[in-house]
Amino acid sequence: MTNPLEFFETNTSPLSRQLLQHWDSQDLLAAKRDAFVLPENTVYLDGNSLGAMPRMAAERAQQVLAQQWSQDLIKSWNQHSWIDLPGNVGEKIARLVGAASGQVICCDSTSVNLFKVLSSAMLMQPDRKVVLSQAGNFPTDLYMVEGLASLLGEQNCRLKLVEDSENDQLLRQALTEEVAVLMLTQVDFRSGRLLDMQRLTELAHGKGILVIWDLAHSAGALPIELDACQVDFAIGCGYKYLNGGPGAPAFIYAATRHHNAVRQPLSGWMGHSSPFSFDKQYQKAPGISQFLTGTPAIISMSVLDAALDVFADVDMAQLRLKSLALSNCFQQLVQQHNSLKQLTLLTPIRRAERGSQLAYQHPAAYALCQALIQHGVIADFRAPDILRLGFTPLYLRYVDIWQAVTTLAELVQSGEYSKPAYAVKNKVT
Ligand SMILES: *Cc1c(COP(=O)(O)O)cnc(C)c1O
Secondary structure, three states: OOOHHHHHHHOOOOOOHHHHHHHHHOOOOHHHHHHEEOOOOOEEOOOOOOOOEEHHHHHHHHHHHHHHHOOOHHHHHHHOOHHHHHHHHHHHHHHHHOOOOOOEEEEOOHHHHHHHHHHHHHHHOOOOOEEEEEOOOOHHHHHHHHHHHHHHOOOOOEEEEEOOOOOHHHHHHHOOOOEEEEEEEOEOOOOOEEOOHHHHHHHHHOOOOEEEEEOOOOOOOOOOOOOOOOOOEEEEOOOOOOOOOOOOOEEEEEOHHHOOOOOOOOOOHHHEOOHHHOOOOOOEOOOHHHHOOOOOOHHHHHHHHHHHHHHOOOOHHHHHHHHHHHHHHHHHHHHHOHHHOOOEEOOOOOHHHEOOEEEEEOOOHHHHHHHHHHOOEEOEEEOOOEEEEEOOOOOOOHHHHHHHHHHHHHHHHHOHHHOHHHHOOOOOO
């Protein structure tokens, strides 16, 4: 069998480390691991929260500091095309999210970008007052709607939540004529559940509702088809699967068909049609640049730009296949250990319904996670009781999965994880 996903989906006999080594030797993405700097003796299962550092990113940071900033100074805006960086980075991301040219731009944070597209979409639908989202959406997404609602007034903007956005009946009921915008996150940050972008976008459009997708946990992790799904707006994160570094700038997608009508309220000079004519009045840029606000963060955007080059020759279908195979492998190994019976998988196991992470419920999830980290397996914890593991096919091997589950099983068997030190809560979890 040459397809690892088929193998892990159908296999019923116990896995061995040797067998996983075999799958590593067949892995078409194996060489990509060398593009990253990774700590020794560590299995990194948290690339969904902060991607690992690409070598090219580190080199670019050096270049920007040692030459562009220190030597070429302000000339670099032209000489090193700093001014075009938001658009150029946007184009690299566009390829990963199924967007034709001129619709993606890199800027600001995901939260700020959400505010821009959210208010744009609300202003395009003045007769409709409701933003509909998932109850389990990432808090910042819901908080941003709250903020917009307090600005526009409750009579003009209200947040409504659907408990289960995959439940067709619930969703259809909620998509009423007062809904202006359906705002969904494609992969749930807790459960890892993947929503059907095509179907949900179509459903909303059928009711005259605009759709915003948050791609924080999907961009760079799986193939996305924003244009083909006729999505209106999308936003996403630069520091998760795109490996842009801590706090890397985020991105915005706005379909070309909306560029004329839309008006985003964070109308800073970089979104002006002619920033350097220093006009008194704001005149928005005609294309995707209208979503820019202020001066781009050149150092971090340059690092993200270099990090994206790792994807230049990556076939996203291949990447998806390995991502699913790695997570399937993890789940099979979990089932292979009696000591791990207490772990309850929250993530749907069907391919079409999960992103690139697995989430397990366990009463001692926090301590387990801390013990894992102490033993070289970096996972994370999400309150109240979820152990979350991200699978990044560009730098993970099948033997790493073996190492991770073996470590986990040993920590549970020995009771090591119940040491008081592992119960101490850190500021960031
Ligand atoms: C990570 C994440 C964010 C992060 O927003 P920032 O502004 O970068 O802090 C937003 N939304 C979702 C769904 C996320 O997973």
